[in-house]
Amino acid sequence: MIELKHISKRFGDLVVLDGVDFEVRQGETVALLGPSGVGKSVLLKHINGLIHPDAGEVWVDRMKVGALKRKELSRLRSRIGYVFQNGALFDSLTVFDNIQLGITDEAASEDEVYCRDRVRQCLDHVNLPPETAHKYPAELSGGMRKRVGIARAIAGQPTYLLWDEPTSGLDPVNADIIDSLVEKLDDELGVTSVVVTHDVRGAFRVADRIALLRDGRIRAMGTPAELRASTDPAVQQFLERDLTIPVAH
Amino acid sequence: MESHSVTLDVRRLVGRFSLRSTSHVGRVSYLLLEMARAVPEWRIWMPRMFEQASNVGYGSLFIVGLTAGFAGAVTSLQAGYQFTGSIPVYFAAGVIVESIILELGPVLTALVLAGRIGARYAAELGTMRVTEQIDALESLGRSSVSHLVLPRVIAGTLMLPVLVVFADLVGIGAGWVAAKGSLEMTNADFTYGAQYFFKTWDLWYSMIKAFAFGLAITIVPCYMGFSTQQGAEGVGRSTTAAVVSASVLILFLDAALAKVLLKT
Numbered sequence: 427m428i429e430l431k432h433i434s435k436r437f438g439d440l441v442v443l444d445g446v447d448f449e450v451r452q453g454e455t456v457a458l459l460g461p462s463g464v465g466k467s468v469l470l471k472h473i474n475g476l477i478h479p480d481a482g483e484v485w486v487d488r489m490k491v492g493a494l495k496r497k498e499l500s501r502l503r504s505r506i507g508y509v510f511q512n513g514a515l516f517d518s519l520t521v522f523d524n525i526q527l528g529i530t531d532e533a534a535s536e537d538e539v540y541c542r543d544r545v546r547q548c549l550d551h552v553n554l555p556p557e558t559a560h561k562y563p564a565e566l567s568g569g570m571r572k573r574v575g576i577a578r579a580i581a582g583q584p585t586y587l588l589w590d591e592p593t594s595g596l597d598p599v600n601a602d603i604i605d606s607l608v609e610k611l612d613d614e615l616g617v618t619s620v621v622v623t624h625d626v627r628g629a630f631r632v633a634d635r636i637a638l639l640r641d642g643r644i645r646a647m648g649t650p651a652e653l654r655a656s657t658d659p660a661v662q663q664f665l666e667r668d669l670t671i672p673v674a675h
Numbered sequence: 676m677e678s679h680s681v682t683l684d685v686r687r688l689v690g691r692f693s694l695r696s697t698s699h700v701g702r703v704s705y706l707l708l709e710m711a712r713a714v715p716e717w718r719i720w721m722p723r724m725f726e727q728a729s730n731v732g733y734g735s736l737f738i739v740g741l742t743a744g745f746a747g748a749v750t751s752l753q754a755g756y757q758f759t760g761s762i763p764v765y766f767a768a769g770v771i772v773e774s775i776i777l778e779l780g781p782v783l784t785a786l787v788l789a790g791r792i793g794a795r796y797a798a799e800l801g802t803m804r805v806t807e808q809i810d811a812l813e814s815l816g817r818s819s820v821s822h823l824v825l826p827r828v829i830a831g832t833l834m835l836p837v838l839v840v841f842a843d844l845v846g847i848g849a850g851w852v853a854a855k856g857s858l859e860m861t862n863a864d865f866t867y868g869a870q871y872f873f874k875t876w877d878l879w880y881s882m883i884k885a886f887a888f889g890l891a892i893t894i895v896p897c898y899m900g901f902s903t904q905q906g907a908e909g910v911g912r913s914t915t916a917a918v919v920s921a922s923v924l925i926l927f928l929d930a931a932l933a934k935v936l937l938k939t
């Protein structure tokens with residue numbers, strides 16, 4: 427369970443979050459939509475404590491993130507996979523080492539056989555061939571890098587996953603594979619996910635609930651059906667463009 | 676009116692400067708605390724430390740040897756120029772050896788390494804900061820201090836005394852050769868003069884200095900790299916700031932240690 431209670435965050439004079447209340451129930455997948463630059467990535471980084479709020483509280487698993495000790499925070503983080511918007515791969519390490527660092531369980535990460543299997547498995551999940559393991563991030567395409575970032579985030583079998591635009595920059599086939607992965611992790615392993623995305627159609631497919639971030643607050647939150655039925659012009663404006671095409675069929 | 680606004684401005688400048696330096700001091704202390712806490716995680720920092728240490732050590736041999744060699748030879752030539760007339764020639768040997776061990780060896784090595792590894796550390800960590808690699812490490816529940824900072828600081832701090840010993844040997848060797856060539860000093864004169872002035876404490880002093888400089892040229896750049904902001908330009912800025920402040924700190928520590936340890 428993830429709870430953000432009245433989070434405010436500003437950078438200098440720029441108020442990014444202004445009293446955000448946001449809740450993700452256990453096992454749920456919530457898609458977070460919003461215009462570019464509105465603060466979706468900033469919100470996501472509050473959940474695992476990479477950014478501290480100016481005001482408000484973040485609770486994950488009934489633990490207050492801001493009040494955790496070093497060890498506790500690192501234990502919590504090892505259960506929260508984070509997919510960075512631009513990959514954030516360790517560029518001096520091979521893909522293999524990148525994903526291996528994602529295996530957060532200490533005993534497991536020292537078991538060579540397990541690591542090799544797990545890395546191959548994770549690469550397979552994101553539709554990358556095993557040979558990719560020996561390459562360096564600089565030798566990969568943007569979309570491949572993004573998928574390695576996803577493989578790294580899921581390698582430690584986290585119970586929470588925070589996805590920052592996992593499908594942006596991917597071709598439709600691979601975007602579909604990633605959407606299926608989100609669904610699969612959600613259904614089979616009960617992972618609790620927050621998916622930041624601009625892909626409204628993908629959001630409607632994978633999410634149990636959808637939230638719209640606008641002007642520093644959650645403007646609307648509800649099931650896909652509820653959101654579609656919303657009369658709020660801001661919500662409609664945001665959903666219209668992408669949804670009219672498939673709905674027209 | 677004019678002077679009024681100027682004084683205000685000065686006050687504001689002083690205020691901003693002291694605010695900024697207190698926040699630096701605060702954050703450096705925090706980093707030091709984090710480093711102390713990360714020491715028990717030796718399984719993480721130890722292997723990475725050896726990697727860094729071999730890089731710092733082997734990689735720096737050439738430039739350190741070159742610097743020390745020239746410094747030794749020039750000291751020797753200048754000693755020859757100064758020590759003329761009634762002063763016995765072995766005095767020059769004492770001056771050469773002592774100035775290399777006490778001052779030139781540690782300080783020149785540290786300054787060279789501030790440029791070589793200080794810049795490198797700051798640029799590496801700064802790039803990792805602006806490309807979110809440090810955030811990524813933290814997001815995996817891993818400590819960026821034990822993965823990135825501690826290996827670098829320990830490697831540099833252990834290697835600097837080793838490199839200083841190497842610099843001392845090269846410097847004294849070069850000084851000796853130069854002295855023989857230009858001062859017509861015999862081997863016996865040189866060894867007599869060197870031993871006449873030498874105290875074991877001098878070596879300790881040299882090592883203590885090397886150790887302190889090692890901390891300075893590793894911790895400052897790591898800190899600067901960690902607090903990098905704003906892209907490529909930010910990395911450039913932290914790299915410059917790291918080299919400049921590490922060098923200034925070396926000179927400051929040099930003076931402070933001379934005052935404290937030599938009780939002059």
Ligand SMILES: Nc1ncnc2c1ncn2[C@@H]1O[C@H](COP(=O)(O)OP(=O)(O)OP(=O)(O)O)[C@@H](O)[C@H]1O
Pocket residue numbers: 437440442460461462463464465466467468469511
């Ligand atoms: N570290 C930072 N320092 C200063 N400003 C920041 C920082 N991080 C984010 N911002 C600002 O906060 C705002 C929100 O940024 P954020 O990255 O969360 O946007 P986003 O909603 O993820 O956008 P996009 O969809 O384009 O990724 C932006 O205006 C950005 O300039």
Ligand SMILES: [Mg+2]
Pocket residue numbers: 466467468511590
């Ligand atoms: Mg973003």
